[in-house]
Amino acid sequence: MAAASVTPVDLTITPRDRRFAREAKPGRWWHGGDPFATAFYNALSATFPKGEAFFVESVREFRHDAPAKLAGEIKGFTTQEAIHSREHAAFNKAAVDGGYDLTPLEERVEFRLDFLKSKPPIAWLAATMALEHFTAIFAHELLADPRHLGPAEPEAAAMWRWHAIEEIEHKGVAYDTWLHATRHWPRWKRWKVKAKVMLLVTRNFTLDRTLGGIELVRQDGITGPRAWAGLLGFMWVRPGMMRRIFRAWAAFFLPGFHPWNEDDRHLIRKYEAEAALGIESNRKVRAAA
Numbered sequence: 346m347a348a349a350s351v352t353p354v355d356l357t358i359t360p361r362d363r364r365f366a367r368e369a370k371p372g373r374w375w376h377g378g379d380p381f382a383t384a385f386y387n388a389l390s391a392t393f394p395k396g397e398a399f400f401v402e403s404v405r406e407f408r409h410d411a412p413a414k415l416a417g418e419i420k421g422f423t424t425q426e427a428i429h430s431r432e433h434a435a436f437n438k439a440a441v442d443g444g445y446d447l448t449p450l451e452e453r454v455e456f457r458l459d460f461l462k463s464k465p466p467i468a469w470l471a472a473t474m475a476l477e478h479f480t481a482i483f484a485h486e487l488l489a490d491p492r493h494l495g496p497a498e499p500e501a502a503a504m505w506r507w508h509a510i511e512e513i514e515h516k517g518v519a520y521d522t523w524l525h526a527t528r529h530w531p532r533w534k535r536w537k538v539k540a541k542v543m544l545l546v547t548r549n550f551t552l553d554r555t556l557g558g559i560e561l562v563r564q565d566g567i568t569g570p571r572a573w574a575g576l577l578g579f580m581w582v583r584p585g586m587m588r589r590i591f592r593a594w595a596a597f598f599l600p601g602f603h604p605w606n607e608d609d610r611h612l613i614r615k616y617e618a619e620a621a622l623g624i625e626s627n628r629k630v631r632a633a634a
Contacts, residue, residue, distance in 0.1 A: 349524075350415075350517065350520075350521045350524060350603065350605075351517075351603045351605045351606060352418070352517040352521055352603075352605050353605060353608060353610075356418070356514070356517075356605075356610075357421075357514075358417075358418055358421030358422060358425065358514050358515050358518070359421070359514070360421060360424040360425045360428055360511070361425075361428075361507065361510075361511065362428055363428075363432070363507055364432065364435070365432055365435065365436065365500055365501075365503060365504035365507070366432070366435045366436045366438070366439045366500060366501070366504065367435060369499075369500040370439040370442065370443075370500075371436070371439050371440070371443070371498050371500060371501040372443065372498060373443040373444060373445075375497060375498045375501045376494075376496060376497045376498075376501070377495075377496025377497060378496075379496065379579070380561075380562050380565045380567060380575070381558070381562060381575040381576045381578070381579045382496070382497075382579050383561075384557075384558040384559075384561035384562045384565075384576060385554070385558050385576065385579055385580060385586075386501075386505065387437075387440050387445065387447075387558075387561055388450060388554050388557030388558045388560075388561060389554060390433050390436050390437055390440070391437055391447045391450040391451055391454065391557060392450070392454050392553075392554075393429060393430060393433035394430045394431075394433050394434045394437065395430075395451070395454050395455065395458060396454060396458070396476070397426040397427075397429050397430045397433075398426075398427075398430050399458050399461070399462075399469070399473070400426055400473045400476070400477065400519065401422075401423045401426050401427065402469070403466070403469035403470045403472070403473040403519070404419055404422060404423065404470065404473060404518065404519055404522050405419070405423065406466040406469065406470065407466070407470060407522050407525065407526045408522075411522065411525055412525070415518075415521055415522065415525060418515070418517075418518045418521070419518060419522065421515060421518075422515040422518040422519075425511045425514070425515055426515075429508055429511065432504060432507075432508070433508075436501075436504060444564070445561060445564055446564060449557075449560050450553075450557040450560065450561075453553050453556075453557065454553075457549060457553070467526060467527070468542075470519065470522060470523055470526060471523065471538060471539060471542040472542055472546055473519045474519040474520050474522075474523045474539065474542075475539070475542050475543040475546040475547075475597075476546055476550070477512075477515075477516060477518075477519040477520070477604075478516075478520070478543070478594070478597050478604060479546070479547075479550060479590075479594070480512045480516075481512050481513060481516035481604055482590045482593040482594060483509070483512070483586065483590060484508070484509035484510070484512035484513050484516075485509075485513060485593065485607075485609050485612065486586060486589050486590050486593075487505060487506070487509045487586075488506065488509050488510065488513070488612040488613075488615070488616055489609075489612060490584065490589070492584045493584055493586060494506065503620070506616055506620070509612075509616075510612070510613045510616050510617070513609055513610070513612060513613055514610075514613060516604040516605070517603065517604045517605045520603060520604050523539070536600070539597075540598055543597055543598070547594070551587070555576065555577070555580070558576045558580075559572055559573065559576060562575065562576060593607075
C-alpha cells in the first residue's frame with residue numbers, strides 16, 4: 346500500500362556553488378551583537394558538516410532501484426548537501442577563529458550519529474527524513490520572516506538564506522526515498538515508525554541544540570539563569586523560531602502528510618530576486634557521484 350509522492354513534477358534541484366566566510370569572516374557575535382542569537386545559530390551550524398554527510402550516506406543507501414525521477418533528485422540532493430557541509434565547515438572555522446570551542450558540540454553530534462549507524466540503514470533513512478523536515482520548516486520560517494536574520498551581518502545572513510532556499514528545494518527527497526524504501530510496508534507500520542522516529546529526533550534535536558547554545562554562551566562568560574533566560578527567550582519567545590515552526594512540525598503526523606503539500610517555492614523565487622543572484626552564483630555544479 347505505497348503512498349504517492351506529491352513532489353512537483355517540474356521541480357528542479359539546482360546546486361548553487363557559493364562560498365562564504367572566507368575573506369569576510371563573521372564576527373564573534375555576528376547576529377546583531379546578540380550572544381544568544383549567535384549561539385543558537387552557531388550551535389545549529391556545528392551539526393551540519395557531519396550531519397549532512399550522514400544524510401547523503403543514508404539516502405544513497407536506497408538509490409540503486411529508485412525510479413528515474415527520484416534518482417535524479419537524489420543526485421541533486423547529495424550535491425547540495427555536500428556543498429552545505431563544506432560551507433558550514435568554513436563558517437564553523439570562523440567561529441573557532443573567533444574564540445569558540447565547538448568540540449563539545451561536535452562530539453555530541455558524533456555520539457548521536459554513532460548510535461544511528463549501529464542500526465540498520467532503514468533507521469538511518471528514517472532519521473534523515475525526520476531531520477530533513479526540521480531543516481525544511483526552519484528554512485521556510487527563516488525566509489518567510491525577515492526578523493530571524495534581520496540584525497545579522499550580511500555575509501552570515503547570506504549564507505543562511507542560501508542554505509535555506511536549497512533546503513526547501515530538496516525537502517521532499519528523503520521523504521520520497523523513504524516512501525520508496527517502505528513501499529511494501531502496510532500504511533499503519535510506516536506511520537508508526539516515522540512518528541516514533543520523529544518524536545525521538547525532536548527530543549534529541551531540541552535538547553542538544555539547547556545545551557550546545559548554553560555551552561557557547563558559557564564560553565562568553567554568561568551562565569546561570571541569565572544564560573537560560575536569554576537563550577530560551579530567543580528560541581521560544583522572540584523571535585521564537587522553535588515556537589513558530591510548531592504547526593509545520595505537527596503536520597508531519599497527519600495522514601497524507603508530504604513535505605510538498607505546501608509548495609513554498611515562491612520563497613526561493615523571492616530570495617533570488619532580492620539577492621539578485623548572478624549567473625556565477627546560480628550555475629549548476631558537477632553532480633555528486
